[in-house]
Amino acid sequence: MKNFGYTIQNDRQIDYDKNDTKLYDFVAESEKSIRTCIFCGTCSATCTASKFTDLSLRRIILYLKRGLNESLKKEIESCMLCGKCNLACPRGVNTRNVILNIKRGIEHYEL
């Protein structure tokens, strides 16, 4: 293949009719409050671990909704389950339980 000195970037568009929602559905079944998340980022702002690592719960839930399960797998390992995000969430999402269920789902589907 020829090299013209520039490359083609892959389209990062997420098609919500085709994305892989099995992990999100698994989490939402046992922790329904995840459906009320508005991605405000309060959880990420208050997170202690995010100051030292790449952890962002807001991004993890976004990945989850988009079906980008591979991307969230590594990031979620930094969570210490301290629950500060749980106290700060303005929508009352049980974020701690969300993280626990994501971990269960990863195990369940062997992702």
Next chain:
Amino acid sequence: MIIEGKERIWKDYQKDIAEDNYYYARSCIRQNFFPGSEATFLRILISELGKDVYDDPNHTTCTGIAYHSDIVPLETTMTVVARHFALMTSAGYKNFVPSCITSFGLYTEIIETWYEFPETLEKTRENLYKATRREFEIPDNLAHTSDIIFKYRNEIEKKAKYKLVNKKTGEPLKIVEHIGCHYSKMFPHKGIGGAEYPYVLAGMVDSWGGSVIDYPERRHCCGFGFRQYAVKANRGYSISCSKKKFDSMAPYKPDMIITNCPGCPYFFDRWQYALSEMEGITYGENGNGIPAFTYEEVAGLVLGYDPWDLGLQLHQVACEPVLDKMGIDYIPENKYKGLNNIDLGKPEKATHLKFY
């Protein structure tokens, strides 16, 4: 496509287009990319429709490319545009017809700026007078050349030798219409049909017998975008944009793309070659690409002009499949012959894209 809904929207976006006496402003880049197109516009208007068109040799660039690349400031651009209007005024014309979509967008933007900020108009008049001793009038009517062809699309249809129909099957050709971003995305009321569902090219296709394809990325940019292309390292953005369009339209199996901007047909054409060389992809049938034409070229084909007079040999994606489908009579051996049978030379054969 739900036609009733579109027609309702199109009714809200109509514009006045002058009947005759046009001052023609050529494009900088169309002359080089597809030189037959502007010649065909003049041929149709003057010879077929008997209109008065003044093709001014003193006309210069509108500075659009430099302006959008942040090289030329708006004040300078306004003064250059004012000079064009001064040329039109001194030639005794009032209807300004630019061939380029970027110029059309820029003229519209400048006239709107002068309308909203009259002190800017006075400053431009002063700048122009100081620089050239010229004075100007703002055009009574500003229309893009595709607006003119749209206006006379039914007259062209009456003189048509061919239709946008597959001669063998009798089915209308499936056509992707692509409008240049600067046509109506900046000022929706200045374009026929507005920004979301422009009718200017769809109207031509409807009149000439084709069928317009509605596909997900229909209003997406072709990938030209001056800053994307002007710097070589940024061209990945440009080709990725075009690829997104091709990937979106390909499942509908279009027979051709019709465009009204200088950049769009060029990038649709050349990037199909580049994509085939870089990734081995071709978007048409049997290793062919999807030919990308200007509206003048399509009008010329419909009117029965020789495809090689229209300059179709300058397209990297071969036009022959469409010519064959329409049943157009052409001489393949003449493809690379210029005026007075001068040999133009053959381009290098592409690795994947079919070559005729």
